[in-house]
Amino acid sequence: MNSVVCIAQVPDTETRIKIGGDGRHIDETGVKYIVSPYDEYALEAAIRLKEKEGGDVTVLGFGPDRVQQALRESLARGATKALHVKGEAGDADSLGIAKVLAAAIKNLPHDLVFFGKQGVGTDNSLVGPMVAELLGYPQINVVTHLDAAGGKVTAHREIEGAEEIIEAATPAVITAQKGLNEPRYASLKGIMAAKKIAIDTKSIADLGLAESDILNQRVTVVSLELPPEKSGGRKIDGSDPQAAAKEIVRYIKEEAKAL
Amino acid sequence: MPTVLVFCEVQDNKLKKASREALSIGRKLAEAAGGDLVAFAADRAAADDAGRYGAKKLYVTNAGGYNTETYTTAMQAAMEQASASIVLLGGTSNGRDLAPRLAARLNTGVASDVDRLEWTGGKLRARRPVYSGKAFATVEISGTPAIATTRINAFPAEESGGGAAEVVEISASLDSKTTVVETKVSEGGELSIVEADIIVSGGRGLKEAANFSLIRDLAQAIGGAVGASRATVDAGWIDHQHQVGQTGRVVSPNVYIAAGVSGAIQHLAGMSSSKHIIAINKDPEAPIFRIADLGVVGDLFTIVPALTEEVKKAKAH
Ligand SMILES: Cc1cc2nc3c(=O)[nH]c(=O)nc-3n(C[C@H](O)[C@H](O)[C@H](O)COP(=O)(O)OP(=O)(O)OC[C@H]3O[C@@H](n4cnc5c(N)ncnc54)[C@H](O)[C@@H]3O)c2cc1C
Numbered sequence: 001m002n003s004v005v006c007i008a009q010v011p012d013t014e015t016r017i018k019i020g021g022d023g024r025h026i027d028e029t030g031v032k033y034i035v036s037p038y039d040e041y042a043l044e045a046a047i048r049l050k051e052k053e054g055g056d057v058t059v060l061g062f063g064p065d066r067v068q069q070a071l072r073e074s075l076a077r078g079a080t081k082a083l084h085v086k087g088e089a090g091d092a093d094s095l096g097i098a099k100v101l102a103a104a105i106k107n108l109p110h111d112l113v114f115f116g117k118q119g120v121g122t123d124n125s126l127v128g129p130m131v132a133e134l135l136g137y138p139q140i141n142v143v144t145h146l147d148a149a150g151g152k153v154t155a156h157r158e159i160e161g162a163e164e165i166i167e168a169a170t171p172a173v174i175t176a177q178k179g180l181n182e183p184r185y186a187s188l189k190g191i192m193a194a195k196k197i198a199i200d201t202k203s204i205a206d207l208g209l210a211e212s213d214i215l216n217q218r219v220t221v222v223s224l225e226l227p228p229e230k231s232g233g234r235k236i237d238g239s240d241p242q243a244a245a246k247e248i249v250r251y252i253k254e255e256a257k258a259l
Numbered sequence: 260m261p262t263v264l265v266f267c268e269v270q271d272n273k274l275k276k277a278s279r280e281a282l283s284i285g286r287k288l289a290e291a292a293g294g295d296l297v298a299f300a301a302d303r304a305a306a307d308d309a310g311r312y313g314a315k316k317l318y319v320t321n322a323g324g325y326n327t328e329t330y331t332t333a334m335q336a337a338m339e340q341a342s343a344s345i346v347l348l349g350g351t352s353n354g355r356d357l358a359p360r361l362a363a364r365l366n367t368g369v370a371s372d373v374d375r376l377e378w379t380g381g382k383l384r385a386r387r388p389v390y391s392g393k394a395f396a397t398v399e400i401s402g403t404p405a406i407a408t409t410r411i412n413a414f415p416a417e418e419s420g421g422g423a424a425e426v427v428e429i430s431a432s433l434d435s436k437t438t439v440v441e442t443k444v445s446e447g448g449e450l451s452i453v454e455a456d457i458i459v460s461g462g463r464g465l466k467e468a469a470n471f472s473l474i475r476d477l478a479q480a481i482g483g484a485v486g487a488s489r490a491t492v493d494a495g496w497i498d499h500q501h502q503v504g505q506t507g508r509v510v511s512p513n514v515y516i517a518a519g520v521s522g523a524i525q526h527l528a529g530m531s532s533s534k535h536i537i538a539i540n541k542d543p544e545a546p547i548f549r550i551a552d553l554g555v556v557g558d559l560f561t562i563v564p565a566l567t568e569e570v571k572k573a574k575a576h
């Protein structure tokens with residue numbers, strides 16, 4: 001059972017977002033980058049399949065040099081191979097990123113291709129299904145449970161108020177949701193072993209793609225803005241619960257026009 | 260004449276709220292662009308509702324229940340027949356599953372989870388929250404057709420007064436590499452937080468799992484959904500479907516009530532776009548108060564039950 005896990009490197013969830021000088025990107029000064037949290041569930045699922053069935057787990061990241069850090073961390077957790085496609089992913093739209101990843105995946109061993117259900121930050125939930133379409137694979141999104149063996153994958157897909165159990169033929173695309181598993185931390189042994197694995201590096205051109213089809217294409221960011229600062233409203237004393245409850249109900253009825 | 264096509268979903272013979280909202284903003288875009296509004300559904304029962312929200316035609320497929328691949332093929336056929344230049348999908352699980360697949364097939368762009376849409380200079384502009392609402396990106400979609408998924412609760416559903424939409428049958432291949440084997444409905448069909456107008460959330464201040472009943476009682480009295488902080492989900496007090504925040508659901512209800520939630524940056528990211536925020540916390544310095552429209556400093560164990568009673572009284576009138 002071979003897997004590819006696509007790893008997006010994103011600003012730490014603690015980051016206070018500031019807008020960069022061009023008004024279209026965030027200001028990256030002082031931003032700490034992490035592996036996108038949902039990608040950790042994806043990676044863990046792939047490592048568990050490898051432990052059970054053998055095979056390789058290749059982590060794949062498209063982006064600037066700092067992406068190597070995210071790949072290195074993933075190797076330390078138990079991935080066996082890594083490919084870094086260099087490029088300014090921040091200027092690519094989701095389909096551009098998907099084209100790069102799909103081209104790279106074609107040359108990597110895989111039965112399953114894993115993604116996070118969403119890149120934390122972009123909050124798009126687009127790249128996984130786009131890759132599935134480009135490769136002609138089935139997709140199962142927002143997965144909370146997974147079994148794979150013998151050319152078939154069975155997964156639980158979370159939908160509003162319910163769960164679907166879906167079967168698909170492999171190769172297939174899976175996007176991971178929280179709850180799929182508890183990701184492990186890197187062990188000291190893992191960190192040492194990861195140091196011995198070379199991260200393969202390619203450019204967009206090496207994959208036979210033109211930058212003009214990847215960067216600033218179908219969807220472009222015109223501007224990026226911070227939400228209006230909330231000033232914080234009224235604060236009241238709740239030591240008399242009945243009075244506080246009355247005031248809350250008045251607020252909901254009169255100001256929110258609900259109830 | 261740019262045609263706007265809206266992907267519609269039916270539940271209990273009615274259009275889902277997300278579909279009604281997408282039709283409503285779709286009608287405004289069609290008006291601005293001087294084109295028609297049309298709809299797609301897998302159920303002809305959608306024709307009345309779709310018409311009521313302004314759709315002239317309803318493309319109907321025989322594809323049955325939702326399946327990514329068969330629906331992609333059917334939507335592609337509808338888009339071609341309608342020569343759609345704008346395609347909107349309500350931001351449900353299915354809408355968000357389908358949109359990227361369609362975009363990749365047609366080599367075009369999608370803006371996901373948008374809360375504003377505008378037709379300007381022959382292009383679709385969308386605003387979307389990024390970094391879980393810590394910033395807003397305005398994007399332009401230059402691919403054709405331009406595709407967007409709409410954030411639930413961001414666009415009001417408004418009827419247009421139109422009659423039933425004209426039904427146009429389309430046939431599409433039913434080939435798919437996936438099969439839905441079973442659908443398991445969870446927890447007695449509780450209202451999902453993404454669709455709710457009112458959410459009552461509980462945090463670690465509840466002290467233990469059993470006390471979530473206080474939150475459930477209030478949510479039930481008020482007709483809202485139950486939300487939760489990650490700390491309570493991680494503690495196993497409640498299922499993660501209820502988690503609000505950066506690694507949970509991003510929600511924008513009319514009213515958000517947080518009890519015993521401190522307001523960590525990752526929690527605020529998921530709910531700060533709520534229209535009316537009420538916080539109950541015993542710590543006057545809790546960060547949640549910085550974004551609360553109405554902050555109540557006090558003990559949730561006395562205030563929440565009192566509020567439940569007060570809500571019941573208000574409803575009885
Ligand atoms: C990568 C990452 C992602 C994360 N994603 C999320 C996310 O999606 N959603 C999320 O919520 N968190 C998320 N977190 C966790 C977040 O940082 C906080 O740890 C979490 O939100 C805290 O939950 P809480 O407010 O319930 O608990 P606490 O921070 O412990 O707050 C409990 C509050 O209850 C109050 N309280 C106690 N007793 C009472 C009482 N009797 N009456 C009234 N008030 C009382 C206290 O004053 C306190 O403010 C994430 C963290 C990381 C690192």
Ligand SMILES: Nc1ncnc2c1ncn2[C@@H]1O[C@H](COP(=O)(O)O)[C@@H](O)[C@H]1O
Pocket residue numbers: 006007008009036038039060061062063089094097101114115116117118119120122123124125126127128
């Ligand atoms: N630049 C990238 N390199 C590798 N994987 C990516 C990249 N961007 C997105 N992904 C993958 O696609 C998923 C969904 O991202 P998004 O569509 O941006 O929400 C992420 O969780 C990653 O698994």
